[in-house]
Amino acid sequence: MNWIISILIITILILIYSRQRSKTKREQYLSKLRSGWGKPKETPQYNFDLISSYHLATLNNSAFQNISDTTNQDLDLDDVFTFLDRTSSAIGQQYLYHKLHCIKGQSEVRELDDSIDFFIKNEHERLQVQLLLSSLNHKNVYYYHSLFTSDNTITNNKLKLAYILNTCMLISLGLSFINLLWLLPVILIFCINLVFHYKNKYAQYDQLNATQYFKQIHHTINKLHAFKKLSKTVDFEKTKKATDKLKALYNLTHIFNSDNMFKDEISTLVWLPIEWIKIMLNIELISFQLFLNKAKNSKKELTEVFESIAKIDVSISIASLSINNMLSKPTFSTTKEILIENLAHPLIENCITNNIHLQNESLLLTGSNMAGKTTLIRALTLNAILAQTIGYVFATKYKAPFSQISTSIRITDNLNENTSYYLQEVKELKNFIDQSKKTEPQIFVLDEILKGTNTLERISSAYAILKYINTANAIVIVSTHDLELIDLLQTHNYSCQYLQESIINNELHFDYKLKQGKPESTNAIKILELNEFPKEVTNLAYKTKKMFS
Known part of the structure; x- marks a missing residue:
């Protein structure tokens, strides 16, 4: 009995320590946000291939103008972007890059004004929103937009094969209770499914990356809806309807992304038999193909969630930019x-x-x-x-x-x-x-x-x-x-x-x-003099200049 009490006490102490540690990290991050308000990010790392991927995926002829690569280089727009960028999430970063490189229309220039003013005036809500958005600052979040900006490959043949293999597996398992020789086809089918499972994972690596943070994005938009003051400034009606329609997608991600939940040795022991079952019955492959099918029909809702989060993050970024810089509205x-x-x-x-x-x-x-x-x-x-x-x-x-x-x-x-x-x-x-x-x-x-x-x-x-x-x-x-x-x-x-x-x-x-x-004068020859060119050179240069004057 004493050992049970000891385990309970240790467990409680671990939970208390873990909670206190999380609280300390949260306070440290909030302090960092307060001190960094109105300032550029400190030595950030930028992967412009990932940051620009949303912009490149949404290029179309409907925009008033897409900024060309020539102009991007002429004006050092990547450097300008790093100065402007005070976003907290990968989604916000991608949208800010897109906004900087896409001139849409005069009517859309002032669309973020109300939310920018809100975040300038409401520090408490702004800090809470920044803290929430920081959970989406991971490289896999950069792939999220591909769910609605690209035509994801949906292989119905894979689904049919998976269902056939599952049928054979279940029949073989059932017959094995009558005759153990039926375990041989069970092992054979398991080996086929094993190859099928991991081959599919590698073949659809980018698509799987796009779903890695789907659950977190879903949580984030729902938590944003709960900010009462913010809801008076930002219209969440469309995104509320969108999140309701995306619940089926959200539930499916628990199946094929469940391995993300297990990150230590003890939880791996739980994960291993679950992974075997998923391989045995092609559960991950089937659920992922179903997810892609539903995502293909939910592009509008996925876009609305992405843009809602992105516009809030960009509004905070511009609000921060306005603090220590001389900005005005054109x-x-x-x-x-x-x-x-x-x-x-x-x-x-x-x-x-x-x-x-x-x-x-x-x-x-x-x-x-x-x-x-x-x-x-x-x-x-x-x-x-x-x-x-x-x-x-x-x-x-x-x-x-x-x-x-x-x-x-x-x-x-x-x-x-x-x-x-x-x-x-x-x-x-x-x-x-x-x-x-x-x-x-x-x-x-x-x-x-x-x-x-x-x-x-x-x-x-x-x-x-x-x-x-x-x-x-x-x-x-x-x-x-x-x-x-x-x-x-x-x-x-x-x-x-x-x-x-x-x-x-x-x-x-x-x-x-x-x-x-x-201009009253020129200075090219004078610069030669100041850089100690021989008098013979500069005198001849002045003399020749007079010949052409």
């Missing part, structure tokens, strides 16, 4: 106008801000080397995308047309297609010309246009192209070192502006502030 005009005050680039600490106003004109940006031309046009273009995707900009004021955006900033040779730098840029410029014929408003962004060819033809071609694409519904933002383009384009609705350096104590200083007109 307005969209129907005229050819850009008006931006205190424009900043989010990845530049203590960024020097600029004001830009273009009325029925485009921007020709010139200036010295290292003065910040490329950074400025990247900041402008990035904020144009942010305005139309997450609905916030890094500026105090932003007004522009709701536009499709094309960029040509970071061009390289394409060895796979055997195209040179110049030919690669020509192909991109041809795309700009095609885009300029569309009825939708356009923003074209070019950095140092046609720098891969000779001076005379570069200036001549650049002038012709820039004049052509500067249509009534297009705004062109172009930077160049070719000052000759100023005289050619300023009479064709181009605002000529520049960035300039100053030399103090024989050192270059940049104020990174935009100025109207033509």
Whole structure:
């Protein structure tokens, strides 16, 4: 009797310790969430193949514009994403990536405003929701969307074979009570089922991964429904109906994902005979194929659950972003106008801000080397995308047309297609010309246009192209070192502006502030001097420069 009491006491002590440990971990995580509010994640690891998989799976022609790979690279959107990302779940992370790379429509820009404001004002609910969503921060959660974004393979032949093998197994087992020789076909069928069972597991590895956290996602959405204050801001009617319809799927996952419940030596002893029974009667294979059949007919409900969780997580992420950053809501005009005050680039600490106003004109940006031309046009273009995707900009004021955006900033040779730098840029410029014929408003962004060819033809071609694409519904933002383009384009609705350096104590200083007109000086040869090039080189360079002046 004493040993029973001792076991009970030890069990109770283990339970108390386990509960206290869970409580301590919970408090530590809540403390981490409080201290991390308004800040980027600390040294996060990003698997962009998994993060982008939802976006790539949902690409379609119904969007106003899907951000191209070229623009993604030109603007370092992966780095921008890591700065914006303050999500707690893999689902939220995937949706934020999708939102950043897909311009849907003007009516959808402000869809998260109410929930963003809610999480800014309600710290207690926000912390509880973040804690809940953190349970979905596992790599297998990244596969969940494949249940509704892809056509999952449903093999009815496998089901038929499984049912035939089960029938044979049950008959053989029954006859074995009459004659033990019938155990031989039982063993044979078990071996066939064993191969069948594990072959199916490996063949449908990604699909099984998609279901690994189905139960946890189901629990999460139901717990979100229980937040009374949040329910007044977020409409859960659709997801409540969706979760009711998904109960059958939820129940099936207990069968083929049951091995996840057993993670130590003692529970493995329980798991082993269960696994044998599942193999003997093909229970896992049958239940998983039934799950896929039901999931195929439940894509709408699966999508609603995914998006509901994702939008809440993204709302918290944007709310956190707004705390220590200068954000404002954009307005969209129907005229050819850009008006931006205190424009900043989010990845530049203590960024020097600029004001830009273009009325029925485009921007020709010139200036010295290292003065910040490329950074400025990247900041402008990035904020144009942010305005139309997450609905916030890094500026105090932003007004522009709701536009499709094309960029040509970071061009390289394409060895796979055997195209040179110049030919690669020509192909991109041809795309700009095609885009300029569309009825939708356009923003074209070019950095140092046609720098891969000779001076005379570069200036001549650049002038012709820039004049052509500067249509009534297009705004062109172009930077160049070719000052000759100023005289050619300023009479064709181009605002000529520049960035300039100053030399103090024989050192270059940049104020990174935009100025109207033509640059007063150039600095390429001066930079050679400051880097201690031989006087023979710099003197000859100055002399040659005068010959062309």
